[in-house]
Each structure stands twice: as C-alpha cells, then as structure tokens.
Amino acid sequence: MTTLRSVSLIGVPTDIGAGERGASMGPEALRVADLTKALRSHGVDVVDRGNLSGPPNPWLPPVDGYRHLSEVVAWNQVTHDAIYAELKAGRMPIMLGGDHCLGIGSVSAVARHCRDTGKKLRILWLDAHADFNTSKLTPSGNVHGMPVACLCGFGPQELIEIGGQVPAISPKWVRQIGIRSVDAGEKRFVHEQDLEVFDMRYIDEMGMRHTMELALATLDANTHLHVSFDVDFLDPSIAPGVGTTVPGGPTYREAHLCMEMIANTGYMGSLDIVELNPALDLQNRTAKVSVDLIESLFGKSTLMRK
Numbered sequence: 001m002t003t004l005r006s007v008s009l010i011g012v013p014t015d016i017g018a019g020e021r022g023a024s025m026g027p028e029a030l031r032v033a034d035l036t037k038a039l040r041s042h043g044v045d046v047v048d049r050g051n052l053s054g055p056p057n058p059w060l061p062p063v064d065g066y067r068h069l070s071e072v073v074a075w076n077q078v079t080h081d082a083i084y085a086e087l088k089a090g091r092m093p094i095m096l097g098g099d100h101c102l103g104i105g106s107v108s109a110v111a112r113h114c115r116d117t118g119k120k121l122r123i124l125w126l127d128a129h130a131d132f133n134t135s136k137l138t139p140s141g142n143v144h145g146m147p148v149a150c151l152c153g154f155g156p157q158e159l160i161e162i163g164g165q166v167p168a169i170s171p172k173w174v175r176q177i178g179i180r181s182v183d184a185g186e187k188r189f190v191h192e193q194d195l196e197v198f199d200m201r202y203i204d205e206m207g208m209r210h211t212m213e214l215a216l217a218t219l220d221a222n223t224h225l226h227v228s229f230d231v232d233f234l235d236p237s238i239a240p241g242v243g244t245t246v247p248g249g250p251t252y253r254e255a256h257l258c259m260e261m262i263a264n265t266g267y268m269g270s271l272d273i274v275e276l277n278p279a280l281d282l283q284n285r286t287a288k289v290s291v292d293l294i295e296s297l298f299g300k301s302t303l304m305r306k
C-alpha cells in the first residue's frame with residue numbers, strides 16, 4: 001500500500017539529546033524484536049544498513065540552554081547525510097533512534113529531498129510532547145525537546161542549517177498527534193507559530209478516527225508523508241521503555257488505528273522510530289509493541305470486512 005517498498009534501516013545509536021541515558025540501545029532492541037522479519041512478512045524489501053557512528057555522550061550539564069550541542073550537531077549531520085542518500089537512491093529510510101533530537105537531521109534531509117523533487121512535505125509528529133522548545137524556553141536544555149522548533153528555524157545556526165535551507169520546514173506542514181505534555185513557554189510558542197496540534201483532549205473527545213481523518217485531510221498524490229514516531233506517544237502501560245513517560249496516551253487499539261489510517265493513504269515516504277529506551281523497558285516489551293505498530297504502518301490489517 002505504501003508507495004516505496006524498498007526500505008533501508010539506519011540505526012542511530014545515541015542518547016545525546018535526552019535527559020535519561022539508554023535510547024542509544026534503541027536500534028538493537030528493535031532488531032532483537034525482529035523488525036526486519038516483520039517488514040519482510042508484508043512484502044517489504046528491507047536492507048539493514050547497520051548503525052551510524054558519532055561522538056560518545058559526555059553526560060554534562062547544559063551550556064547556554066543546550067546540553068551537548070556540538071555532539072548533537074555531529075550526530076544530526078551524519079543522520080542527515082545517510083537519510084538524504086537513501087532518499088536520493090529511491091529508497092524509504094527508516095531511522096532507528098536514538099533520541100528525538102535526531103528528527104532534526106532526519107526531517108531536514110527529507111525536506112531537502114522534497115525540494116529536489118518538487119514534492120509537498122507533510123510531517124506527522126506522533127508524540128506525548130510538542131518538542132518545540134528553544135534555549136530560552138527549555139526547562140532542561142535537552143535538545144530532544146527542541147527538534148520541531150529547530151526545523152522551523154528556531155535554534156542554533158549549526159543545527160537549523162543542516163539541511164541546506166533555513167528554515168527547513170514550515171510549521172504549516174506539521175500535524176502533531178497525542179500531545180499531553182507541553183512546557184508553559186513552549187505552549188505559548190506553539191500557539192504563536194500556529195502549529196496544528198491534535199492533543200489527547202482532542203483525541204478523547206473526537207476519537208482517533210476523526211483525528212486522523214483531519215490530520216491526513218490534505219494529502220495528494222504529490223505528497224511525501226514523513227512519520228516521526230516517538231515511542232512515548234503510546235500510553236506508558238503498553239510502552240514503559242521510554243525516558244519521558246507521560247500517562248494518558250493512546251491505547252494499543254487507538255495506536256493501531258492511527259498507523260492503519262496512515263498506511264491506507266499510501267503516501268508514507270520516510271519514518272523515524274525514536275526514544276525507545278531498553279534500559280527502562282521490561283523484557284523488550286516496548287520494542288515489540290513498536291514493531292507491531294510498524295507492521296500496521298506497512299499495511300498489516302486484521303480487518304475482516306472486504
């Protein structure tokens with residue numbers, strides 16, 4: 001159902017942007033949960049490119065509102081280059097994070113590819129958090145709370161220019177789903193920049209079906225749909241293995257419906273799976289539930305109706 005059936009897995013084993021160590025083990029946990037086999041069972045041609053490499057995590061406090069900025073830049077640069085190369089070769093990149101700061105490298109590569117090919121870009125940001133902080137607004141200095149702002153041009157020069165154009169994206173191209181934890185200053189900034197947010201209150205009231213119908217409403221045959229799946233989007237009862245759990249997320253069924261409706265569009269062109277933290281997981285449960293959901297994203301359907 002998805003347009004591109006040739007997929008490249010790119011592991012980016014770092015927790016450089018997070019406030020909790022362990023997301024660096026995410027890529028391997030997804031492999032152990034048999035991601036490749038699961039994708040192949042849905043007719044996807046999969047190549048695992050292995051892991052990128054970058055600087056170690058020095059685990060230092062923030063400086064001028066950013067923690068580990070130079071290391072964050074280095075990891076995002078290699079991520080950008082690897083993802084851009086896959087897209088150029090006509091393959092669908094799946095980035096196995098790693099923390100969500102890597103969305104800067106990943107989405108800026110996708111945006112560059114869309115400029116090259118004249119495609120319209122849409123970004124679905126599945127997350128408990130808006131990730132729209134800046135060095136002034138952040139309560140933590142952790143760059144995994146800033147990628148959407150950086151992509152929209154609000155952030156340090158070295159990070160915002162990675163994709164070759166500033167800003168890399170417009171806030172109008174983003175749909176955030178599952179949001180339930182936004183810092184006070186960040187919230188004001190989200191409203192100011194007019195991000196389209198389908199928060200948990202909206203999903204509670206309107207349901208996942210209506211939410212996704214709206215989030216996917218204006219796609220067309222020329223759209224490249226990028227899905228940035230932060231595993232903390234899910235309710236912690238089904239996904240405990242993340243660094244920044246927030247109660248009250250989508251249930252297993254709601255999350256599957258979300259993924260199935262994305263799959264049904266046929267427009268997904270790239271994907272991030274981020275923030276999976278095996279150090280906090282229980283017997284790789286969160287990796288397994290993520291792989292289940294990725295299967296739905298690639299067209300697995302248990303629907304009995306024809």
Ligand SMILES: NC(=[NH2+])NCCC[C@H](N)C(=O)O
Pocket residue numbers: 100101129131133138139140141142144145146181182183230232244275
């Ligand atoms: N991708 C994530 N897990 N982001 C969590 C961000 C948490 C908090 N808003 C911060 O900026 O520190």
Ligand SMILES: [Mn+2]
Pocket residue numbers: 100127128129131144230275
């Ligand atoms: Mn996130």
